Amino acid sequence: MITRRDLLKGWFLSVVIAVSPHGVVLVKAQELRRHSPRVWINLTEDNHLTVLVNKSEMGQGVYTGIAQLVAEDLDFPWDRVRVRPAPAGWRYVDPYMGIQLTGGSTSIRHMYEIMRSAGAAMREMILTAASKVWNVPKNRLKAELGYVVDTKTGRREPYGSFVKEAVNLPVPGDPPLKQEEELRYIGRSVPRIDLDDKVNGRADFGLDHFFENQIYAVVERPPSFGSRAVSFDASETLKVKGVTHVFKVGKGVAVCGEDPYAVLKGREKLRVRWSESRMRGMDQKDLRNYFLKQLRKKGLTARLDGDPQGEIRRSEKKLELTYVLPYLYHACMEPMACTVKLGRNSCTVYAPTQNQTGVLAVARKVTGLPPDRIEVVTTYLGGGFGRKSNTEFVEEALMIARRTGRPVKLFYTREDDVKAGWYRPMCAARVRGSVDKEGNLSALDFKIAVPAVFEWAGRRSGGVDPAAVSGVANTLYEIPNVRVEFVKVKLPVPVWFWRSVGHTHNAYIMETFVDQMAYLAGKDPVEFRLKLLELNPRAYRVVEEVAQRSGWHRGPLVGQALGLAYHFSFGTHVAQVAEVSVEEGKVRVHRVVCVVDLGPLVVNPDLVVQQMESGIIMGLSAFLYEGVRFRNGGPENLNLDTYPVLRLSEAPEIEVHIVKSEGPMGGIGEPGVPPAGPAVANAIFRITRTPVTELPFYRG
């Protein structure tokens, strides 16, 4: 954060992005009240640029991408650029969302023009100031890597020398952005700006801030969902040296103390009586039956084209499959953690959060303080994947701080993190389809029973949950007869956004089902899909390209099979081909070839490649291993030994090809995930001839 002291030290030029109901405008920090600095980009006399980023860095590279945009149009040397997390506050909201949140693979799409304009405005001000100081026409000057250059005389001075003069100038309203051929950083794999912090152990996460007099807290959580602490016996807990407080918080019981080991030891001795819940007694097989039973209910129709049921009835080639996909845990390497301090009239929160607006709201709720007394510092996030847009852990930390009167470090152990819930929803789906005489997909009848994620996130109840049918109701496949039906599952298991949200289950179901239909039609999976995508050139091209790049038409190596999946999500088209073998029931994914089309502009190609690698590995992990197993209404597999995630030895070789196209810019954090599982499943089918309709593939 830029402190007041930083601002008063020497001259600086700050450009502020003011988001108002009238749109986005650029103004100078100096035009605002001095003691409430709310700069977005700041240039000092010694020629250092600081960019405040209103998006959370959780691995996706957003600090780098956003800084690149500013440095581009300011034309500034990369090694003199720094980034800081923007504080939480309405001034830093994403103007397209109206809130300050990182999610939906939108950061670069939403901030692209704004951040470039901020850099361009600063550049124009520096050039105007230089033309005054040097008394030369502005059109003779150019901005080049942090220097103003007089093109006639060759005279050069750093931008910082003109800061003092530039602060007196108005901020240009609509500064010109660089032309494509002038771009220096956009489109180049500039090294990540967080590399030094992250290889030297200096990146601070949710537990890495220290307050004087702090205590540690853990919360014992209910073993079954829908249950809460009724009473507890802490007599043995309080005998553990260092334990200071034990009390109920939320649905559980907090144990606080002077050091983390003391609170963990103390908690082991705690005895809690939990309330009854209708989940009690529910094991994994009961849950499975429960979801399958929901499919018999009449749901809401999300889409109806033609007469799919009639078409399927009349067709000679038809298929029906039933799918059951599990609850998925995010498994961020950093479990939920938060460090807070309450003063008499102040509140400070250090949180690895994707949702600053939500953190402010819970802080207001718990403390009753106005937003300008609440300081939120967004730390680095040790993985987010959607989970850290929930703010329940911050609220707990604040309630504990309020109750104990001490600064608090709340940490979830891995087991706590699993028990807290907020999973990717489990679902059951019944899918029917038919192929016509030419071997084309003629009908799709898709019915899914799944909890409504958006309702858990606060959306008004009722209607079709957008996540439940995403990627199916809006499929790009041209199918003449389509029905999509949604049955809402109501269980007290908290569900939340999990990297790529509804696309995780729907792409799996769609892409394996479409492959089955190709098989039924006796068609090649690539040709079968291309036929369905004839009206969508971008989709068509990624499928064609992945076939070519992967050597699809040459066929697999001996002992292997190839599997293809294609999916469109978050504005981006992704197609993947997996090379797979199965030996003694053990699946080995040798290589994944991935083609991605995120539109005409790629800010940082290597970050795109990273996100594809990351998405493929997470998707593969979920396919093979992941699923929360229920026992007595709660999760049974509570740590990474029983909830395994993919290991290094199992990671395939990954090859990513970016193709550019006309059209709107797509997102990149999530779209790599959905095709990975079905691509592998489709290859497995070619070996085993048995469709994989229940996940994870390995079920204990």
Next chain:
Amino acid sequence: MVLRINGRVYRVDAEPDTPLLWVIRERLRLTGTKFGCLKGVCGTCTVLVDREPVRSCITPLVAVKGKEITTVEGIPEDHPVKRAWKEVGVPQCGYCQSGQIVMAFSLLEKNPKPSHREIVAHMDGNLCRCGTYPRIVRAIRRASEILERERA
């Protein structure tokens, strides 16, 4: 109790069964070492004790008495492992990377030219949810090249 970490001597007053992890992080504030599972199954908290990688979350303080401990902060910033890590662009969220780097460092200290198989076997217990695995392998190969060049 006296602890030797990264060549420095620290005096710590803690219960002997306290996991080394908490002492390093919360007492000595060497926060580069992270926690992930508290069960020794994820590798996030890896440090070296007398040059051997250990899971600090399940290593009691008493077990490291008189031994030399190395954390991510103790590996020089210009060490080939860290340089290779940056060159290849390994970290994403970064949380597991301290453990990964310590683990990779311990491999190259003993075996400056590891085979692919040796790299995989050595690194397989360190989990990464961002999926930086392919780059971890590349970075270790690269670090090995740098080491060889600089020794020549």
